[in-house]
Each structure stands twice: as structure tokens, then as C-alpha cells.
Amino acid sequence: MFGSIGSFVYRMRYTVIAVLIALMGGLGLYGINLPQYLSQSGWFDPNSESVAGSVIADQALGRDHKSDVILLITPPDGTKVDDAAFGAKIENIVDDLVKEHPDIVSRNSDDGHPGIIDPFDQGSAGAGATAAEMKQERMWTADRKHGFVSIGVAGDDDTTILNNFKTIQPFFDNLAERYDLPGTEFQLAGLQPIAAGMSQGMDDDIHRAELIALPVVALMLFFVFGGVVAAVLPVFIGGLTIAGSLGIMKVLAQLTELNIFAQSVVTLIGLGIAIDYGLFIVSRFREELAEGYTVEAAVKRTVMTAGQTVVFSATIIVAALACLLMFPQAFLKSVAYGALASVFLAAMLSITVLPAILAILGKRIDALGLPFLRRTKTREEVEAGFWGKLAGWVMKHPVKTAAPTIILLLALIIPFGNIQFGGLSEAYLPPDHPSRVAQENFDKQFPAERTEDLKLVVLYNQNDQDAAAKIEKIADEANKIPGFTRPFSTSADGGGMDGVYGDEATGWGVQQMSAGLVDRNTAAEAIKELRSIDDQGLHVYVAGTPALTQDSIDSLISRLPLMAILLVLVTGLLMFLAFGSIILPIKAALMTALGLGSTLGILTWIFIDGHGASIANFTPGPLFAAVLVLIIAIIYGLSTDYEIFLLSRMVEARAQGASTTEAIRVGTAHTGRIITAAAAILVVVTGAFGLSEIVMMKYIAYGMIAALILDATVIRMLLVPSIMKLLGDDCWWSPRWMQRLQQKIGLGETILDDDPSLKRPDYFDSLPGGTSGGVVAAAEAPTTAMRAVPPRPVAGRAEPTGRWRSLSRQDGPAEADSGPVPTADSTLDELVDDVVEPPKRPGRRDSGPDTGSWKLGLSGVRQTAPEQRPQPAKPEAPAPRPISEVGRPQAGRRPVGAPVPPRRVPSPRPMPGRSGPMPAPPRPAPRPAPQPEARPQAPAPRPQAPVPPAPVPETPESPVSARELRSDRGDEGNQISVQDLLRRSRAQQQRPDDSE
Template sequence: MFRVIGTFVYRMRFLVIAVMIALMAGLGLYGLDLSKHLSQSGWFDPTSESDLGARYADKALGRDHTSDVILLVTPPEGTTVDDPAFGKKVETFVEDLIATHPDIVGRADPGLYDPFLVQPAQSAVQERLFTPDKRQAFISIGVAGNDDTTVLANYNTIEPFFDDIAERFDIPGATFELAGLQPVSGSMADGMDKDIKRAEVIALPVVALMLFFVFGGVVAACLPVLIGGLTIAGSLGIMKILALTTELNIFAQSVVTLIGLGIAIDYGLFIVSRFREELGEGYSTKAAVRRTVMTAGQTVVFSATIIVAALACLLIMPQGFLKSVAYGAIASVSLAAILSITVLPAILGILGPRVNMLSIGSILKYTAIPLVRRFSTEERAVALENRFSGRMKTSQEVENGFWGRLATWVMKNPLKTAIPTVLLLLALTVPFGSIQFGGISEKFLPPDNSARVAQEKFDEYFPSERTEAVKLVIVYDETNQEDQNKLEAIARQADQVPGFTNKFSDPDKAGFGSYDAERYPNVGVYQVSAGLVDRTKAAKAIDQLRAIDTQGLTMYVTGTPALTQDSIDALMNRLPLMAIMLVLITGLLMFLQFGSLVLPIKAALMTALGLGATLGILTWIFVDGHGAGLANFTPGPLFAAILVLIIAIIFGLSTDYEVFLLSRMVEARQRGASTTESIRSGIAHTGGIITAAAAILVVVTGAFSLSDIVMMKYIAYGMIAALILDATVIRMLLVPSVMKLLGDDCWWAPRWMQTVQRKIGLGEAVLEDEPDEQRDSRAARKMSAGTLVAEAPTSVMAAARPRTAPTGPAPARRGAPGRDGRQPVPPRPAPGAPMTNAPQPGVPQPNGPLTNAPAAKTRQPGAPVQRNGGPGPVPPAPMPGDSPGRAAPGRVGPSAPPTAQPAGSRAPGASAEAPRPERRPMAPYRRSGLPKSDRPDTGGWTLGEGGIRLGDAAPRGNGDRPTGTTPPPAPPVQAPQPAAAPARDADSRSPLGRRPTLDDAGRRPLAASVSPENSTPTTRGRRTSGPSPMERGLSPDATPAATPRPGTGPVPPSGEADSGRRRPRTDRHARSDETGDDAQISVQELLKRSRSEK
């Protein structure tokens, strides 16, 4: 599927860009007024007892608007609120407000309590709305609307009318402050709008600057930021569509912006990095786009699937707030993945190699380097130019870098790393034991916020009129006098519960109404209320109220404290189910990708440790209050819904990074690496990019950590702590140490589960090299033949694994990691064992005499040549069991000196011409089209019979020249025999649970040929007896004739034989028979002739 997507995107790249950008722009314009359609509802559990009681009261008594807007009035110094002159001026303001907005504000509907209206009926109200010292008063102003969205929209309409009241109504020295539910909600909405703008102004430029240093270029750095902007624009439009069909909480917009922007930029980072890597491998733009979508694109989609699955678990929670965030976040993450595999590859298809334009190297080339060259030395200028040349690192350079060395150190000390790391994470989890949960309140605003200051003053001056009162709603039969008598008895029992500011039996706090006079004519509703002294003790007081004997009547304890407590209880009851769903869904997806049952379990445990440490840090900061003054917030209970949201987000992101890390490990494992090498390879290749991705998310969330809203600080601080711990401590220290301790058991799964995984596996495609026609030599980085020799083969596994002669068709797809089929390696002699020419048991002896005589430095014509220009060893005879037509599997070892020649003499049959001095070979970077499993990993050139083959040209031995001269082979040299290695633990198992085949030395096949000691740039393994495949290919002694495959003709002569890579496809690849002199032809000469023939 992804191959089709990549091909289509490149073919229709201009159309894809035009359609998708136009669609995102349209959605962005459509969603500009999204904030007008968001609501303040969704904080509570709609299925709870308290919510049901609130609906009864609203139906019978109407919506309670007394707490919508509280205007706190303080007269000038020396004046009291009962002064008639002052009261008349205030009443002028009230009348003007009603006249200006008659459809929003009214005395009867929705309700307005005005103590300054001089009427006899208002005398009782004045006693409640004036302080005892008559220095403060408040006016309760109801805002029309039957739902939170309408009420908030109407408040935003009348809010400007409250500006500069003292100046407009000639009341100098008076103070007017706004408190109540809507001013507090409006301040939170304004703070969230500022957060989004801050993220756009601060986060995007900083992220672009970071990407510039990550990619080393301006063009490449701007592409992920472009994807992030398009994602946010599209998400706004999608959220508005959702807001028109269901209620979306106002808090969802900020969370969606935070998650969508960070994830989209991360996905853009992965796609652009892979595309530049494919260009560096020499592929054309078309092939690079297709391969990028097939590999990184598939991983991005899988990553988005994991995050979406984690966020979807929020849908089991009853709160509409969490569902709103889940809907928006799922839409933004999905949109980020879609844009990353459509728009971004299409743009890359247009740019091609120009994606590296305006790089650091090109900028320095015309700025700093000329100055260094002029005022300093040429050497420093060249060093600076090479440092910022933008060359892609080779696999060997990556594995020898910081992350590779760190992984090596960790695996050498797994227990010393794992135990302190686990103890550190557990220590960070300890503060979570003192966690306290609460609801949303004015304390979520900064301490100096005007709405919060006014609300705190109101709670202090009028404790009995607090806006967060506990209410008792009793349903009774209006026609039954006994039920009416029971109402007062229940209210008196409620008065016995301590912790309230007033009595429930207060008649001023009572209300009567009919539930539905038409449908239920006899059902009445009675409501009484009282304020809490300490909101942190609401749970105990609510439990005591619910324990009251209602004498057969139905009573609901409701109000904001009860609604909050019921929501906390619902979250805690469903949290275990959510955790199980998170583990099972993400574990199933990881198993389908990796085929291991152990890796998902390990990932879940690692994520749990990181999550516990993160929650401990949040408790230490926001509950215990450490750093509250610096971060400008008031410590208090954590909002329970935010805690659940943080768990889902962090679990998804942590599993996402685990997938990127394990993907490279499994890829190395599929190519034959051991568990240790797989771990090292995965850490080395993903450490930098995971750290960069985490750093980008930290910058984005860091912009939201400056928010005025404590809820946003919760999420931002939690994500920052989780990202830092996950990308460094857990992924780079704990994961490799634990996997090293597990060994091969990391890859275990029951056989039937492996069968299922192979059929429906979701892992990233490990692509084979493509034919040379798919490559663009201009896009490939320049490399010399010497660099090729130093870097080839590019992996330890390919260097150590022998290549048997292929028979039959190639496999249709790559299977699970299997056992190595290498021939056993003869044992080494013990250290200090004497050299002998006697035949060793089980070791094939080369034809010809053996000698240890010192060698002359003169190279024999046609003899193998070492890289330093000296003569090389001659390959030994094939070992028993080797396939015909291929050299026996051997490893490059230290070259033994050849037999000595008399001074001034030359070998028989050698040319009289003096040997040429060796040059550093130069060759273009070209690869074979054969699958990797059927050819040596030599990086684009072939070491075969009689010489080096460039591209598709068939090699010839020097004896095939027209002169007919065939230089004699160099005398064979007996290499020291290896000593027996210690036996490996017999209980170690292979990835599939089977015991691997051991060689004579008791080692597994890969371990028998790969060792960190005495390695060379070409094999990275231990040098043993016998020459390397490269040295055997340079030898004029042809190996035995290859056995033809079934269904093929006889094998051609040595001059046309396959050198172990592939046969020439056309005659134009055949090399000309017009050779030069008798000396060995250098790589540079072969390159010139190949170019002249083309």
C-alpha cells in the first residue's frame, strides 16, 4: 500500500500539494471563529447522582443564574454602601446595563439581585448583599442562556460594558470588580488564546532554528514547520465541525494545538531525514520519495496509530471534557500523519537534491571560510569546510559515535546501569503518594489575575453566599402532606453535619417547584443549599449528607462540590480499565510489528516507571508547592481529569519512542546481528533523532509551560518531565541494559503467535537495494575507492556472514531472524604455539609448498595487492562443504610475508617492466541490483575472480589478456592456527526459541566470526587464517568452476563467469580485451576504460 502511495504522490505531486494545501487553508479559514462555539461544560460525570439532581433542579426551578456574574462594589474612602447618593449612581449603571442588553440581562429573567434599588422589598436583600461594616456590597447579575455555551457567548457580549465604570458614571474613588463563574471562565478562555498565540510566536521560530542545526540547512528545516502549520489549520476546521455536532470544551483547543503541533513537526523530522538518507545513498528523487514513504512513512502511520489508540482510551471516561480533547487530538494526530505521507513527500519530490539548499556549509563557503582562508591558514579553512560539508555519516561512523559508545558501555555494565536507574525512577515516584485531587476553580488562574482576586474577596466578605454551595434536591409528592412535613425534618438533619457556613433549614436558601406540571402534575422539587467552610473536606461532608435518613423520599446531593467529587470517583473507578486497555492495545500493535511477546511487556513496564516518576514530579511541584512562586501559581489539589489526560498522552508518546528504537534493533536482527549488536545498532542510529524529536516537543510544550492557566502548566510540565526521562534515562540507559540482561529472550514468542505476526505483520519495510537504473549519481555523495574499501562492508553482520551459492528462485520476502549458515572455523592454536607446516586435522591444506621464509618487498605482476601497495596473500583451497564456484568463507587476517626472492631477480613469467607504484583507487559509488541476501555487501563494486568488477562488467583474470601471460601465484603462507575458544552457554536461545547451531569451538556462527579484537575496516571481525574475499578476488588463481543453477546452461569460462554478484546483462558491460601491459590493472585504470567504453 505504501509503495502505491509513494508512487502516486510523486507522480501527482503538484496536484497533491495544490489540493491538500487548499483543503487545509479552507479548513483553517472555516475554523477561525472556533472559540465562539466552545463551551464551559463537560467537567463533570453526566451519569452521577449529583448531575441527575442538578437536572431535576434546573427542570423544576430553572437554571441557577445567581452566580453568573458577581459585581463587587467598594465605595470611596469615607463612604458606605448604604449611602443613598452612592447607591443612586450605582443604580444608574444597572439601569443602563439592562437598557443596553435587554435580551441578555433582566431583573426577573434571568434574574438580578440589586441591593441599591431602594424598595421596601429590597430591605431583606440588603442584609445579605452588604457586609456588616457596610464597606462592600455585591450585585448578582444573571446572564441569559440555557446551556454553558450560550451563557458564555452572552457574557462575552456584555463584558466590555463593565470597563471603566467609575469614570463613565462619575463615581471617583469607587472600585468595581468582576467575580463569578463567567468572569473566571472568561479569564481562562483568554489565557488559552494567549497560549496558542505564544506557541505560534515563540515555539515555531525556535523549533525552526533547532531544525536548521539538526538538518544543517534552511530549506530542510522549514518543511516540518510547514507541516505543523498545516496540521493546526486543518485541526481548527475539523474541531469546528465537531463543535457544531457535539459540545467541545474550551480547553480542548489549546491541548490540540500543543499535541498536534509537536507531533506534526516530529513526523516531518522523520520523513525529511529518511529522504535525505535515500538521496545520500544515490537514489533518484523518484525512488527516494517512494522508499521514504515505504519506510519512514509506514513508521509514521504506525506511530500515529499507537497515539490515536492511547487517546481513544479516554473515550471510556464519562466527562465530556476528556472526550472533547480525545476527539480533537485524534483528528490532529491523524491529520499530521496524512500530511506527512502526502504533502511532504510531494514537496520533497519537487525539491529533490535541492532540499539541502542554503545549508550551513554553503553559507560558510561564502562568509566565514574566505575570511579564515585570508586571515588564517589554508589548513584551518579546509578543516572548517570539511566539518560543515553536510556529508552523511556512514554506518560505521554512526556506530562509533556518542550513542554507539554509550550503548557499548551500558551493555558492558548492565546491572550497574539498570539498578541505579530503576532506583532513581522509583525515588521520583515517591511524592505521588501524597497526591490530592480536586476540581476546577479560580485557583487555576495566576494569583494576580483580576477575576481570581475578586472571587477570593467575595468568598472572604460573603462566606454564606459562596458560588460553590452544596445543594440538597428532594423529590416529593405535592399532594401528600406527610411528604411536605418530611422536607423540614430532612433539612434539620442536614444542619447537624459540620463544615458548612450556614444552615440548610434557612428559608432564604430554600426553593420549591414542580418538575413537569403537564406530564407529572404531582411531582414537586425542594432545594436547599449551604456553603462549605473548607472545600478540601468536601468528600467527607458529602458522604455524611448522603447518609441522612430521608424517610422514604428521594434526595440528591448536588452542587459544584458534589459534582466534582462524583467525577473524581468515576475517574478512579474507570482508570484501571483504561490502563488495561492501554497496555493491551499498544502491546498488540507492538507485537504485530516486532513479533515478540517480551518486547511489549518490557515496553509497558518501562513506560509505567517513567509515568510514575512523572506523576511524582508533578505532585512535588503542584501539590507540595516547590517552585510555585517562580512559576506564578498557587499549589493545590491536582485536577483529576487532567491527570487522566496526562497518563494517556505520556503513554502514547513513550510507546511511540519505544517503537522507533526497537524498529532499528529488529531491522539489525533480521539482517543476522546478535542481540548485543542489534541493541548497539538501534541505540546508535536512533539516539540522535529521538533526542532531537524529544527536544522539539520540549520546546513546543515549553511555550505552553508559560501559560497563565495551571491546567496547561500541568500538561506542559508533565510532558517535559516525561520526554526528558524517556528520551535519555529510559531509552538510552534502562532499555539497553535490560535487553542485554534478557539476551535472546527479548525476541521470544510462542510459535503460533509468530505465525500470526508473519502473516499480518505491521513492521517497517526493510527494503533491498534497487537496480542502478533507480539511482542518480548526481545525488550520491562523492566517495573515493579508498573510502569504499574502508567502509565496505557497511555492517558487521554482512561482513561476517558467508554467502553460499544460490540455487533456485530467490525468497519472496524476508522472514524472521534465523540461524547463520556459516561453515565452522578451525580452532586457533594456543598463544605461543609454534608454527608448523604439518597438516592440521580438519583443516584443508593449500596446494604447493609452504614456507615461512622472509619475503621481498617487490610485488609480483598479477599478485594480489594490499591497500598499502605490498603483496597480499593467496587464498587457500576451498574448505569442505563450500559451494562450487565460490571462495571458501574466510576472514581478512594479518598478511604473512611471502617467500623471499633474490635481489634483482623476478618471478618466472613476470614482465620485464618494473612494477608500477600503487595509487589510491577511485571509483564511482554504484550498487548491484541483486537482493542483499544473494550478494556480498561491498557497496557497489565486486571482488571476484581475477580482479575488481565495476558496475555490471564481468571480471577477467590477468591470464585472459591478449598477451597470454599468466603470472604465477604467490607462494602460499601457513597462517597460525586459532586456539579453542571457551564454550558458550548451552542454554542461550535463538529468536524463535530454538537452540542455535554451535561450531567446533562452542560458539554460535555469528559470534565465531565477529569479534571486537583485531578488526579491520573491511570486516570488523577477528582476523584469522586465510585471506579475505577481497584478497581472493584479486588473486589470479581462479576458484573451481561454479555449478550451474537448475534450469540454466553450463557455466561460461573464467573470463565470463559470475564473480559472486551477478552476470552481465548486456554485451555493453563486457570489458574490452585490449588490455595494457602485464602489470596488475588499478581501479583507476579500470574506471577510465569503463567510461571510455560507455
């Protein structure tokens, strides 16, 4: 499928670019006003008791607007709030507010207006002197140095109320100057000023990410790729992703409720993921070009390898974020909807628009750069670099690496034991934010009037004669519970905050009683005791903001185990279908759990224990439970994402014949630099959100930064290679029935041998004089980024079947009309001869592919009759060279191009190799070789040191072939193949031995 996508994108590159860019641009323009369609609701569990009680009270008594806006007034020294002249000026302020915004505020709670509770109004609405005195007693401090006015804002839902408050908010600017009240301090507290502060902070976060993160990321990519063009492409894909996501979210907002917090999270996730995917695609494309492929072949191979891995990675992240949909809070559902859209677009654009642009650019991908930076390393050079050396060192000392790493991660988990959960409050704003300062000052001066009252909502039958006595008894029991600022009362108070409602049509009545908490941290215990009171046969609901928060926390915590199980099962199933192993998903889950636990420990140490609070400008306090769930989903998805990229490269090398040790080294070497760069880019993006004024965004940003640093360095580059080295070939194990199932429905895809567009130019034909052996450009062995082929039979492991049969040897040599026909053994003999004394590589890097990564598959060696081969010159046969580096002496070297001498065919036996046991097929009897032309005698061989005899005996009639040589080395346990010889010759560097 991905090969077809790559071919289609290359053929239709201009159409793909035009259509998708136009589509993303249109969605971006459509969603430019998305904030107007987002909701302020969705923080609580709609199925909880507290929500049910709040709905009943709101329908019966009307929505409680007393906490919408609190105008806190502090007169200058020498003046008190009960001064008549001062009170008259406050009345003028209220009157002007009502005149300027009659549709939003009103003095009276009629005509759908919530009304204003004003202690300075001595006789409004016929309240009477007693009511006025009660309001003054509650809304003025005892020393009369502070007072407040409660202003209700019209609106039937949170979003409408907030928008209306933003409309009247400018009215409160410079009140002291406008009304000739020098020295008087006016502060705005209440729910709406705090909500407006958070909303504004989230908008600032998005602008900050656009202004800071994008330029810094582009600069980092410039140093990663060494060119402006290559650096801009991932950022361009990130911009398209965000534009498309905004349009899709606006469409969703028309269908369901989306919380305003979702836009910031979607920007964070979508931008980071899209840039990472772009980085992987561009890196792989440049690598394929460096290996000598044409632009068309490079595009197709990039989509078939990196593109497939990107899609699979996106599937894993989507599965992790989809687990958020199991929680009832609309806030988490909103984030899930937006994140799913952004991840989908990031993957889709990365395998369509980005390859199409690469197809147009071709080798100009490195344009506008610095030559010493844009130099693309070949696979051989990458494997010989820092990450390859690090992987080699780790696998030499697996226990010494794994043990301290695990101890370190476990130590970081310890602070998580101090975790505490809380709800939204003013504490989520910076300590110096005006709304937070005002709210804290209000709570201090009027502790009995805190905005987070606990409420008892009693639903009773009006025909019950004992209903009033029962309600009074419930109130008495509630007042026995300590920790409240005032008693629960069955009578209506002066502020109109509690009351009784009766519906004559239905016969039901509603009684609401409320009281504030002295310490909000005791809310959970107070709610538990209130709910334990005998309901006297009535319907009693505990509601109010503290109950709403606690019920939301309980619902989140109760569903966390199910979420964890789903995460492990879904991602494990997908990884099994991709890799064909049940060990790898288990290992990945354990590695991710270690990283996630360490991250949560670090967050607890910072945000709850308070380390670094003054530097980061926040107040330590309980963690918002919904954010914890969101962090778990995001970090689990990202950690598994990097695991996929690392394992995909290992499995790709494994499928091409590498041993487990070699596959680990190759995978780590090729992904180390890219994963580190991708993690650094995400750290920059999340770091921009880490500067947010909203503590919730700091939670997410700091959590992602900690997780990325741990995951991309300590876990992926140290712990994973060491654990896989200790597991050895068991990494690829799964029961046979599961292997058969995976082979039928697995996600792996093989690069087809017969696709000429994927075959690189033959390196050996580009050498001076050619190979003279008729070896035509060998097709690559079937490769896959997603499936491993075991090197030898292991109990419980299936033999290569189905699509993997192409890894087996061909059924004998091809027939020819005349002349000797080279067999696979003779072909390998010639290759070993060339490896022993390889010719010099062409001068230009891109004039031929890297032999270090040239994978030889026996199925890909095409047999060519002698008359079809180019006839090279007949140079003198060079003196044979010792090949002690492969562990055995070389029998006399045959001149290049000479016919294959007849020899005794060894008995058929299984040949252990990197692609599993391959039974030797029956061979036809060798034909009589024609007499070669007279050639100059080769000089006498140089003396060489004695070498221990090889396991396979040699006879004059049976010279040792390359195939036997490789089999012997495999029997010895080192599994040295032609690929290894090529790597050694080209890299000129000692590789770590597999047996270590």
C-alpha cells in the first residue's frame, strides 16, 4: 500500500500539493474564529450526584450568580465604607454600569437578569431595612474598611456569561479617577474574572508558541539538516497541520461541546508531532539520495519505510489519546477530538504533501545551506559514528548499563507518593495576577462568603406534612460537622443565596442550604460526612463547587486502571501485528511505565513539593486530576512513538539478515541522532508553553519536557539496547499460532525485488574493470520496517513462510545453452575475493551506493549466461591475500573471470544464516568446464601465519566455497556473512563481536 502511495505522490506531485494545501488553507480560514465557538464548561462529571443537585437547584431557584463578579472596595485611610458620601459615589458607579449595559446587568433579579446585591443601596427593590442591614453585615467588614458588591451577569451557560463579562470588563478600568475617589482601591474577584484570566492566558500561550517556538525550531532544523530548504519543510508541515486542525475543531464545535483548553493542547501536540514527522521523512529521503537512488526511487522508498513508520506511530498515538474518550468530562473529550484530528493530519500530510515537495526539489533539498553542515552521511558512516559506538559499548556492558539506569528511574518515581488532587481555582493563575490577588484578598476579608460554598439540595413532596421537620433535622445533623464558615439554615438569607421553591403542578418542592468551608483542603472529608447523613426519606444532594470538583476527581481516579489496561492492550496488539513478537510489546510497556512513573515523580516534586516554584512563578498546590489523565495519555503515546521508530529500524535490519546484536547496533545508530533531534524540537515547542501563566499548561509542558529528556536519552539509548542484548534472540519470540496469525493480518510490508525503480546502481559494475564475474546488480533482500525474521530455529518460532519465502535460496542455477554457468556459491566466492582486496571507491560520494549497507539476498542474485555478460580485459591474476580476518585460510585464488572449476558438491544440509534455516536445494550435476586460455602464471603466494583448521575438512577435489565459509562461521556462533565482510572492508573499523 505504501509503495502505491509513494508512486502516486511522485506521479501526481503537483496535483497533490495544490489540492491539499488549498484544503488546509481553507480549513484554516474557516477556523480562524474558533475561540468564539469554544465552551467554558466541561470540567465536571455530568453523571455525578453534585451535577444532578446543581441542575435541580438551578431549574428551581435559578442559577446562582452571586459569585459571577465581586467588586471589592477598599476606601482610603480615614474613610469607611459606611460613610454616606462614599456610599453615594459607589451607587453612582452601579447606576452607570446598569445604564451602559442594561442587557447584561440589572439591579433587580427580574426579566431574566440575575440582579446586583448592593449593600450601599439602602432601599432597593423594597428590600426593607432588615434586609439592608443583613446585607451590610455580610458584605462589610466589622471595621468597615472593606466592602463588596456582588454583580450577576446575564447568561444561561458559562460561555455566554464569560463573553458578557468581557463586554462589561472595560467599565471597571480607572474607576477611582473617573468618579473622584482618590486613594480608593477597586479589585475584581469572582468566577468570571478568574475564568477570563485563564482564557486570556491560553490565547497568549498560542501566540507565544507561534512567535517563539516556530523560529527557534526552524533554526534548530537548519543545524540538523544544514540547509534552509530542508529546515523549512517540517515547520511548513506543522503550520498546515495547525491550520487544518482549527477548521476541523470548528466543525466539531458545531456538533458537540468543546472546551476552550483544547485549542492550546491541540496546538502543542499537533505542532510538535507534525514537525517530528517531517523531520523523519526528510531525513530518510536525504539518506536514500546519499545511497545513490534516483529521486523517484528515493521518494517511494521513503514512503515505504519512514512513511509507514510515521503512519503506524500516529496510529499508536491516536489509540493512546482515544482512551480519553472513556472519561465523562467534556474537557478531556474535547482535547481528544482535537488531538486526534491534529495527529491524523500530521501523518497524512507527512506522507503526501511532504514527499510531493521532496519529489520536486530532488537533490535541491540541500539548497541554501552550509556545505560542512549539510553533508549527508551514508549508512556505513552513521553506523560507525557516535551512536553506533555507544550502542556497541552498551551491549558490551548490558548489566552495568541497565542496573543503574533502572535504579535511577525508580528513584525518580518516589516523590509520586506525595501526589494530591484538586480542582480549578485562582491558584492556577500567577501569584501576581490581578484576579488572583483580588480573590485571595476577598477570601481573607470575607471568609464566610467564599465562592466555593457547599450546598445541600433537598427534593421533597409538598404533600408530606413532615417534610419541613425532616429538612430541619437534616440541617441540624449537617451543622454538627466542623469546618464550615456558617451554619446550614432552612430560612432564606438576606442575600437571596438560599431559598425554597415549590411547584404546585407537580407537587415537588426544593430546599437549598449552603455554607462555606474554612479550609478547602478538607472538602473531601466534609462531603463524605454530609453524604452519610440520614436523608429522612427525602432526596438529598450534596452540590456546590467543592462537591463538583471532588466527584470529578473520584470519577477520573476510578477509571484510571481501565485506561491503563486499554493503553497496554491496544498498543501491545498493534505492536505485535507490526513486529510479530509478544516480547517487544511487553518490553515497550515496561519501558514506558518506567518513564511515565519517573515523569510523574518529577512533576510531584516540582508542583506539589514546591521545588523551583519561585523561579517558575507558580504556587505549589494540588494537581488538577484531569490534567494528570491528559499527561498520562500524551506521554504514553509519545514514549511508544519513539519506541516504534527505534524498533522499526532494528527490525528492518533484522529482516535484511542482521543478527540480533547487529540489528540493535544498526537501529540505535540510525535513530539516535534523529530521535534526539526530534525530542529537542518537541522540548522547544513545549518549552514555549512552559512559559505560560496558566499552571495547567505548565503541568503539561514540564511533564512532556521531563518525559522527552528521559525517553530520548536514558531509556531509548541506554536501557532499551541493554535489555534487548540481555534478551538476545528471545526479543523476537512469539507462539507459532500467533506468528501464523501475524503473517496473515500483520502490518509489515516488503519492498518487492522485481520493482526496477527501487534498485540502486550496481556498485561493483562501477568499479574499474567491473567484476568480470557477471554479477548483475543484485536486488535488495526483501525488507520491512515492521517484521523480524529469526536467524535460526528457536523453540516456538515459526519458519519463514508466505511473503518471506523470497529469503530462501533459488532452486538451482539457471540453464544456459553452452558454457559454464555460475552458481550461487561461485558468485559468493567472487564477492569474497573482491572483499579481501576491494578496489577503491569512486571519488564522489553519490557516484555509487555504500557497500556497507548493500544487502545481498541469494534470491536476488540473477543468473546470467556467459555470452550475456560483458567480457572484461584479462589482467594478470593477483597474488592471493590472506583472509585471516574471517578466521580461515583461503584456497588458491581463481583469476577474475576464469571459468568455475569442477568440484565435489557437498551433501545437502541446512545452512544457518541470518534469514533462518534454508534447506539446500538439489543441484544439477556440474558440466565439464572448458579448458581456459593460457594465462600468465600468478606469482607465488606470500607466506602466511598458520591458522587452525576449519571445522569443515577440505580436500583437493573440494575447495572451500564462500557459502561453506559462511556456514562454518555461522556454526561457530559468529554468523559472519558477506554483508559483514563488506561492512568491515568499507568501514575499516573493528565492529563489536556478536558473541560479546
